[in-house]
Amino acid sequence: MTIQPWRATCIQTRSKLAVKATDRTGAWATINENIACVIGLIQAATRRPNPANLVVLPSFRCRGRRTACPPRNGSKKACCPVPGPITTVAEAC
Numbered sequence: 001m002t003i004q005p006w007r008a009t010c011i012q013t014r015s016k017l018a019v020k021a022t023d024r025t026g027a028w029a030t031i032n033e034n035i036a037c038v039i040g041l042i043q044a045a046t047r048r049p050n051p052a053n054l055v056v057l058p059s060f061r062c063r064g065r066r067t068a069c070p071p072r073n074g075s076k077k078a079c080c081p082v083p084g085p086i087t088t089v090a091e092a093c
Contacts, residue, residue, distance in 0.1 A: 008054040009045045013037070017064035027063075034062045035085065062086045 015034050018027040038061055045052040063086070080086055 006053040007050060008056065009052040010056040011041050011045065012058060013041070013061065015058075015061050015064040019064065031063050031086070034064070038062060 016030045018030040018034075021027040021030055038057060041057075042055050045055050
């Protein structure tokens with residue numbers, strides 16, 4: 001069996017921190033900005049000559065790291081169901 005060549009890319013970027021918002025609405029405004037950025041990055045990596053077949057992003061790319069925020073506070077602002085808006089980003093590409 002011959003394995004066909006494929007390309008992977010890892011994208012490391014800074015995220016806006018959703019936990020810095022004062023409430024859930026503000027946090028999700030930030031998350032939606034991060035998701036739009038992720039979609040653009042994935043599209044750029046997959047719509048070029050020799051496109052990536054696999055795109056890897058940091059685990060906290062869409063909501064940003066919690067930093068010093070207690071998990072309970074960050075979860076209230078930025079949690080979502082699975083499947084949900086963050087896990088379906090790839091479907092938009």
